[in-house]
Amino acid sequence: MWVKIINALHGQEGGLNNQGCSFNGTWSRIIGTLNFLHSKGIIPLNSFCFKWQWNWSRSNIGTRNTAYLNDLLLGISQIDISVDEDTCTWVLSNDVTFSVISARRLIDSKLLPSIPTSTVWDKFLPRKVNIFLWRLSLDRLPHRLNLSSRGLDIPTISCSSCNGNVETADHVFFEYDLVKEIWCLVRK
Template sequence: MEQDKDCLIIDRIFNGQWAWNWSNKLGVHNSSYLNEILLEISQVNVQVDNDKCIWSLDDDSTFTVGDLRRLIEDHLLPSLDTTTTWVKYLSHKVNIFMGRLKLDKLPHRLNLSLRGIEILEISCLSCCGMVESNQHIFFECEVAKGIWRIVRRWCDNSFPIFESNVHWLHWWSSWPVSREKKDRAYVIIATTLWFT
């Protein structure tokens, strides 16, 4: 409790009661207003306690980045399939690349053009002149098709010829094999896409 040299109480609550240290007299009107306010707040029970932050969006009241990410995905992006696959056998940059590929957020010529960046040519320069998009770069381009043929042969043709990113993700998620085998296939496919 702070007190000045004359032991006058500074404006605050003291022993559950308001204590005032006015420098000027209030006058009749202001005194009646103060009494009305004090009457209205007389039922308020003020307790002194330590402040603490509580994360109210989780059952155990603790904040985690994962909880916040799920909250944003659930409430701000309800129409998108934003579930991310994170495989521990892949490097962070490949996992991030796969997430960006899934959301079509890679900086290929079509996406750069759609973002307003002036590009002289949005067609693929390595083969047939088709528009450079995720679909073309990773699945339709003759170079990509050749890479996929080699990888499929190396894997004993254990997976189909993929037509798109959606196609391979759907195949992978519905493939009825063990988790270990799925993870191995994901690593092979993600690595192939990364190096394509």
């Protein structure tokens, strides 16, 4: 019954409206009511006092915190606020406007591996050997460490032949003892 009486006297919103606000909630209704009262000439907006009060914490905040607060206030006081309209610039392109390609280039430069030299294909080698050597130079061969780093569940990343070193491309093709002997024979 009381709800019906209050609604009849003050309306569904309890006398507060959100006219002039684009957000929902108590504060938007309060501001909407202030704007409504101002638009009807009932209360001028300059009669309200909007200010910060610095009583956020106890009065004795300590020497270190006082120094931090003073540094903060000094930093804020040195900010030059212009009356120009705010703009957003993208410094990664020459014309300072955002483009998807400039964002893509930034992401690629951070995430994709860079190849220091261009790939030279030897026309006297079979294509599969050229591709194998290219994948070896990029560390894209399926050895245990690469498989593990790509999420494949393997019991160990140790070399199955020597059980000591981590199985990497360098280990398999250059550091393993048997491979060193083979390379010595190839060089002769």
